[in-house]
Amino acid sequence: xxxxxxxxxxxxxxxxxxxxxxxxxxxxxxxxxxxxxxxxxxxxxxxxxxxxxxxxxxxxxxxxxxxxxxxxxxxxxxxxxxxxxxxxxxxxxxxxxxxxxxxxxxxxxxxxxxxxxxxxxxxxxxxxxxxxxxxxxxxxxxxxxxxxxxxxxxxxxxxxxxxxxxxxxxxxxxxxxxxxxxxxxxxxxxxxxxxxxxxxxxxxxxxxxxxxxxxxxxxxxxxxxxxxxxxxxxxxxxxxxxxxxxxxxxxxxxxxxxxxxxxxxxxxxxxxxxxxxxxxxxxxxxxxxxxxxxxxxxxxxxxxxxxxxxxxxxxxxxxxxxxxxxxxxxxxxxxxxxxxxxxxxxxxxxxxxxxxxxxxxxxxxxxxxxxxxxxxxxxxxxxxxxxxxxxxxxxxxxxxxxxxxxxxxxxxxxxxxxxxxxxxxxxxxxxxxxxxxxxxxxxxxxxxxxxxxxxxxxxxxx
Numbered sequence: 442x443x444x445x446x447x448x449x450x451x452x453x454x455x456x457x458x459x460x461x462x463x464x465x466x467x468x469x470x471x472x473x474x475x476x477x478x479x480x481x482x483x484x485x486x487x488x489x490x491x492x493x494x495x496x497x498x499x500x501x502x503x504x505x506x507x508x509x510x511x512x513x514x515x516x517x518x519x520x521x522x523x524x525x526x527x528x529x530x531x532x533x534x535x536x537x538x539x540x541x542x543x544x545x546x547x548x549x550x551x552x553x554x555x556x557x558x559x560x561x562x563x564x565x566x567x568x569x570x571x572x573x574x575x576x577x578x579x580x581x582x583x584x585x586x587x588x589x590x591x592x593x594x595x596x597x598x599x600x601x602x603x604x605x606x607x608x609x610x611x612x613x614x615x616x617x618x619x620x621x622x623x624x625x626x627x628x629x630x631x632x633x634x635x636x637x638x639x640x641x642x643x644x645x646x647x648x649x650x651x652x653x654x655x656x657x658x659x660x661x662x663x664x665x666x667x668x669x670x671x672x673x674x675x676x677x678x679x680x681x682x683x684x685x686x687x688x689x690x691x692x693x694x695x696x697x698x699x700x701x702x703x704x705x706x707x708x709x710x711x712x713x714x715x716x717x718x719x720x721x722x723x724x725x726x727x728x729x730x731x732x733x734x735x736x737x738x739x740x741x742x743x744x745x746x747x748x749x750x751x752x753x754x755x756x757x758x759x760x761x762x763x764x765x766x767x768x769x770x771x772x773x774x775x776x777x778x779x780x781x782x783x784x785x786x787x788x789x790x791x792x793x794x795x796x797x798x799x800x801x802x803x804x805x806x807x808x809x810x811x812x813x814x815x816x817x818x819x820x821x822x823x824x825x826x827x828x829x830x831x832x833x834x835x836x837x838x839x840x841x842x843x844x845x846x847x848x849x850x851x852x853x854x855x856x857x858x859x860x861x862x863x864x865x866x867x868x869x870x871x872x873x874x875x876x877x878x879x880x881x882x883x884x885x886x887x888x889x890x891x892x893x894x895x896x897x898x899x900x901x902x903x
Contacts, residue, residue, distance in 0.1 A: 542629050545638070549574055549624055549742060555614060559607035561721055561758050564623040567614035570749065573621065578744035580801045586749050589794050590779035590786055593669060595861040605724065606758040613752055620754040621741055631715050639716070639742030641733040654823075658833060658871040658879035658893040659816030662854065662864050667810040669777030669785075669855030670694055675763045675848055676710050676770050678722050679832035682897075686820040686831045687713040689725075690847060693814040694776055694785070696805035703732035704806040706785055706798055708774050710759055721758035724772070724789065730803050748796035753789055765835060766844050777855045783807060809857075815849045816879065817893050828902050833877040834894025840880070847894040850887040864889040876902035 551573065553566035570586055607620070614620045632638035670692050679688040691709025707727040712720055716739065728745060729737035737745065740756040748755065763769045775788040783800035800807050817833040834847025853861045867889055869879045877895035884890070895902075 538635075539626075541635055542626055545629065545635050546624060546626065548577075551621065553621075554618055557607060557610055557612045557614070557620070559757070560609055561606045561719070563607055563754075563757060565607050565614070565620040565754055565757070566623050567618040567751075568621050569618055573619055573748060574741050574744045575747040576744070578802075581744065581747070581799060586747055587782060587784065587797065589749070590781060590784075591859070592788075593671075593775075593777050593855045593859050593861045596671070596775065604760045605754055606721070606760045607754055608752070609760070616751060619748045619751055620757075621748075622754055622756040624742065627718060628716075631718065639738045639740070641727070641729070654821050655818060656821050656833075656872045656877055657816060657818045658839075658869075658874075658877045658895070659814045659818075660849070660852070660867050660869045660879065660881055660891045660893075661812060661814040661816075662867055663812040665811075665865070666857060667694070667813050667854050668780075668857060668859065669775065669810075669861075670813045670815075670853065671773070671775040671777075671855070671861060672815055672849045672852045673771045673773045674709065675835075676722055676759050676772055677835045677847060678720065678762045679712055679834060679836055679894075680830065681712050681714055681720055681832075682830045683820075683822050683824050684714045685824075686822050686829060687711055687715070688817070688819045688831055688833055689713070690817045690834060690849075691725075691815075692774055692776065693812075694806070694810045695812040695814065696803075696808070696810045699732075701732050701734065702730075702804060704730050704803050705737075706776060706806065706810075708776060708787055708789075710772070717756070719758075722762060723756055723758050724753070726755055726787065728798055728802065730806075736802075745802055746796055746798055750793060750795050753793060753795050755795065763835065765837070769844060771848075771850070773851075777859070778809070780859050813854055815852055815891060817847065817877065819877065819897070821876075821897070828876060828898040830896065830898045832894070832896055836894065836896050838895050839878050839892035842892060846892040848890055848892050850890040852889040852891070867891075873902065875899075 550566065551568040553568050555567035557565040557567070559565060575581055576584065629635060629638050672692060674690050676690075681688050689709055689711035691707050691711070694706040695704070697704045705728065709725065710722045711725050712722050714720060717723060725739055726746060727737060727739050737743070740746075741748065746755075759772065761768075761770050763771075772790055773788070776785060778785050778800075779797070785798040785800070785806065787795045787797065789795045805811075819829070819831050819833045821829045821831070823829065835845060837845050837847075839846050852864055852867070854864060856862050863883075867881055869881045869891060871878045871893075876897050876899070877893070879891055879893035881889070881891045
C-alpha cells in the first residue's frame with residue numbers, strides 16, 4: 442500500500458508518492474560457500490586483452506581553491522567480454538591472477554549466518570557485526586562497535602517509507618549482524634587491478650579549471666570549521682551511456698590541503714556500471730586520508746567504515762526513484778562528528794544510523810572539516826569523439842525546477858556546538874554549464890537548496 446507525504450509551500454503543494462515496487466524476491470538461507478566450493482574449478486584457457494582507461498581528476502576552482510577528486514578505475518568489462526578478448530593469456534599467468542582474485546574475495550566476503558537474494562540479482566550476506574571488514578584494520582582490531590551518539594541539536598526527521606530493492610524480499614538480517622553485498626569474480630574483473638578494485642584513481646592535484654574528463658555541478662561552503670552536514674536528495678536513475686562512466690549525487694566533507702594529505706568523507710547515490718555491473722542507482726559511501734592514493738574505498742570493500750545497522754546495505758540499489766513530472770522520492774543524509782569520541786557518524790533515510798568512520802582513520806578530519814560540498818558529478822569519456830550523453834541527476838537542467846530537475850534541499854552544516862545551522866555564503870559552480878548546470882536558492886520550507894543536472898550532449902554541448 443502506498444504512503445503519501447505532502448510538503449506545502451506558499452505557492453503549491455508537493456506530493457511525494459512512495460510506492461513499493463511489486464517485484465518478486467526470493468530468499469534462501471545458506472552458509473557462505475567455502476574456498477573449495479566457490480573456487481574449485483579447473484584451469485581454463487581464455488583470451489584476454491588488457492584494456493585500461495583512466496581519467497585524470499582535476500580540481501574545480503573558484504575564489505576558494507578547491508578540488509573534487511572523484512574518479513573511477515576503468516579496465517575490463519563484463520566477464521563475458523573478458524573471455525572474448527583477443528590476446529592469448531598464458532595458463533600460468535591466468536591461474537595466478539585468478540588465485541589472487543579468489544584470495545581477495547575470501548578477504549572481503551566474510552562468513553555469513555544468512556543469505557538473502559535481492560530481486561535485482563544482488564546477494565546479501567548477513568555477517569556478524571564483529572566479523573565485518575572494518576575490524577581487519579590495524580587500528581580497529583580488537584575493538585567493538587560503539588553505541589549511537591547524540592544527534593546534533595536541531596535535527597528533525599519525518600517518518601517516511603524508504604526502500605532498498607533487497608528489502609522487497611521481506612527478509613532482513615538478524616540482530617547482531619549486518620547485510621553486506623557479496624562481491625563476485627566479475628566485479629573484480631571489471632576493475633583495472635585487484636589493488637585498485639573499489640578505489641578511485643589517485644592523480645596529481647592541479648589547481649586549474651580543467652577537469653580531466655570529470656564534470657561537476659556543485660554548491661559549496663568553505664572558510665569555517667565544519668563538524669558535519671545534512672541534506673535531502675531526490676533519487677533518479679540517470680542514463681549512463683558508457684560502461685566506463687558514472688553519474689552520482691553526493692555530499693563531500695573535506696579537510697586538509699588539496700595535495701597528498703587530502704581527507705574526505707563522502708555519501709550519496711550513484712549509477713556505476715563498472716563498479717556494480719548494472720545501471721541501478723545505489724547508496725554508496727567513500728573515504729580517503731591521502732587524496733585517494735592508498736587509503737579508503739567504496740562502501741565496505743576495505744577495512745575502515747564500521748557498520749552498525751542490520752537493515753541498510755551499503756552499495757545496494759535504492760527503490761523507488763523519482764519520475765519526470767511525477768512523484769519525487771528523496772533520501773536524507775546526515776554526517777556529523779560525535780563530540781564525545783570524535784568519530785564521524787552516518788544517518789541515512791528517516792533517522793536510521795548506518796555506522797561510523799572512526800576518527801583514528803584520519804589526520805585532518807580528526808579535528809574538523811574545512812569545506813562541505815553538495816552536488817553532482819559525471820565522467821565524460823568522449824568515447825565517440827564528442828561529449829557524452831551520460832545524464833547528471835534527472836538528465837534535465839536546473840531551470841526546469843521541481844518535479845523535473847534534481848535537487849538538494851534543507852542543506853545544513855553542523856557547527857562547533859554540535860548544532861545544525863543554515864549554510865552561510867553558499868556558492869555554486871558548474872564546470873560546463875552548457876552540459877550540466879546548477880542554481881541555488883533559499884525559502885521558508887526548503888531552507889538552502891540547489892537544483893542541478895543536465896543531459897550532457899545537446900546542441901549547445903556538442
